[in-house]
Amino acid sequence: MWKMEGRFLQFIAVLSGTLCAVSDGMHYAWTAPIIPILQRPDSPISITHRDVVWLESVYMIGGMAGIPFIIYSVDRFGRKATILIGTLQHIISWIMIAFAPSVEYFYVARFISGFAANVDFVAAPMYISEIADKKVRGFLGSSIYLMMLVGILIIYSVAPFVSIPLSSAVGCSFLIIELFIFPFMPESPYYHVSKGNTEAARKSLQKLRSTETNIDKELEEILTIVKRRQCEKRRYTDLVRMRNSRKAVLIVTTLNLAQHFSGYSVILMNLHSILNDAGSMLSSSNAAIIFSALMLVAAMFSSVLIDKAGRRVLLCGSSILTGFSILALAIYFAIKNSGHSVERYNWVPAASAMCYAVFFKCGMGLIPIVLTAELFPSSVKAMGMATASAMYSVSSVVSIYVYQFLSEMWGIHVPFFVFGIFCFLAALFTVLYIPETKGKTLGEIQILLNSKPCSNATNNIENKLDTPEYVNLLLQEMQVSKT
Known part of the structure; x- marks a missing residue:
């Protein structure tokens, strides 16, 4: 700890x-x-x-x-x-x-x-x-x-x-x-620097890093990042013009889609009907309390591990286990809709829903908002995070529409199969594309995003991140990288 x-x-x-x-x-x-x-x-x-x-x-x-x-x-x-x-x-x-x-x-x-x-x-x-x-x-x-x-x-x-x-x-x-x-x-030192108040930024850092005797290195990095931001003309097109911000947009957009196409909004809005199918002895109110309590406990557990295990491990594991929970629901409803008796297994929807609450909040329901705050470069961070917020709302509405449409056309099991498959695709995307941001400064994260998607190159960068000359060189390259 x-x-x-x-x-x-x-x-x-x-x-x-x-x-x-x-x-x-x-x-x-x-x-x-x-x-x-x-x-x-x-x-x-x-x-x-x-x-x-x-x-x-x-x-x-x-x-x-x-x-x-x-x-x-x-x-x-x-x-x-x-x-x-x-x-x-x-x-x-x-x-x-x-x-x-x-x-x-x-x-x-x-x-x-x-x-x-x-x-x-x-x-x-x-x-x-x-x-x-x-x-x-x-x-x-x-x-x-x-x-x-x-x-x-x-x-x-x-x-x-x-x-x-x-x-x-x-x-x-x-x-x-x-x-x-x-x-x-204290206000954010980045904001103070952006307004030209370096002394206020220094005081803010001193308060926030109370045991640190030397904050000059961190302040210098903030000055460099903000100076580059102010030299750049902030436009929405920069989100796709710069390599690092383009990667950030792709990652957060995919993660927001993954959150809702894992069935998050659908399950929350249909929790009572799922539990009724299970023949639960609990009232709807009590069941909702237990479901939300499990999500909270799982999220607290994940928040402790996130700086130890890392973002990628939790996100990948959560995606896979959430996918299995969703597929269990899909299989149950497929068997039920085919006319077979499921009385002996009417506990499956409740068990799957409660497992979903734990597995989802251990990664997929927690890490995307952390990565959203970390991945966007300072010059377009506000626009990038606002775009992520918009994608969150849009993907929520779309996932609900897909659920209603597929359920009416082919049965409730079909959208759950789709959601389960999407969870496994999210795990694959995490392994192949999302960088590990654990223990890295915001500047170092931008260096990783700006690098080519090659594992050896990424490892070389990670090994050199503590070299000031290398960091300054890559920061200069990032400023002119618009492809």
Whole structure:
């Protein structure tokens, strides 16, 4: 286990800065326990089936609408200020939900919360990757997903048993704590340097590296990276023009597709029906709590291992085991749909779903957001991470559509076979294309991405990464590499 010494403030900054992710997790899963309450005869606000569809989709629409703002805000106002803006937006959303006199207020609140959720996929990962020591960057970066899972677990555990205003107050309480602590945390040294305030960047590094007596080397690297960024004209075309950013786009796009085409959104939205097929003795509410708790425990376990075992090992192993879990579901439903009796095996869907919760969150559900924060070069990081956020939303919607279409045309087992195969393809992609970023600085990662996809060349680069002359030479080559 990595030592806390010298990294205590990093831990506090990340913990306080990601409390908004708890709120986002609660917003993300809010419809699952709340819609049944709103559909009751004694509901405080009556809703129709059309309202249900909009309550679920308007959150994603808000997320798409917020992408241009997040790109502008992280560079204009800073990572820290952007996170605080998102926190305030979440608070407004919870207040509107708590005192909503009609369903239209829910629409607006869900849109605002989706808009603010971009903080968890762009500003917060960027902030963490830029303040964290390279030895614990993976652990700290994974905290965003952990916080979101905590939020999902909380809303599943609280919302079915209390009033809507009270569950909203629970979500708002985490944000109030964040407003009391996070404003006192250091801003990213990268942002300070980008604004020409080198002294502020030095002070920020000194606070974040409290036991380090010499931060000049790291500050010099930051100055080099940011200077190169400022010399480059930032355009969306740079995401595909530069070799390193082009690789980053391909990796994060594939990983986002893999997340949702492993059946993540589909299983979350159809968990109750799967458990009913298993003849589970648990109520839907209790089953959802167990499922979300398993995801949280698995993600916590993975976050500890991510800086020890590495990103590639966890991602590859998770993809394979998740694929087997999905195929077990596919085989079960194929046998059932063929007319054969499956009474003796009606435990398979529940067991597969719970295994899925563990295996998915041990890698596929955690590592992509860490890699997204690490892989993009500084010059296009905001645009790259916003693009990744957009791909996350789009791939989620597409995977759900594919599931519904294939299920209606050929049966529920067909999309599960597709999802299982996609998991194995994700494992193959990880082995062949994704570089290991464990223990490397952001500058060193860009050198790896800018190298040709040859294992011997990559190994040679890794062996020379600690040579300052070699690093400076490759940084210069990266500046002119546009092919």
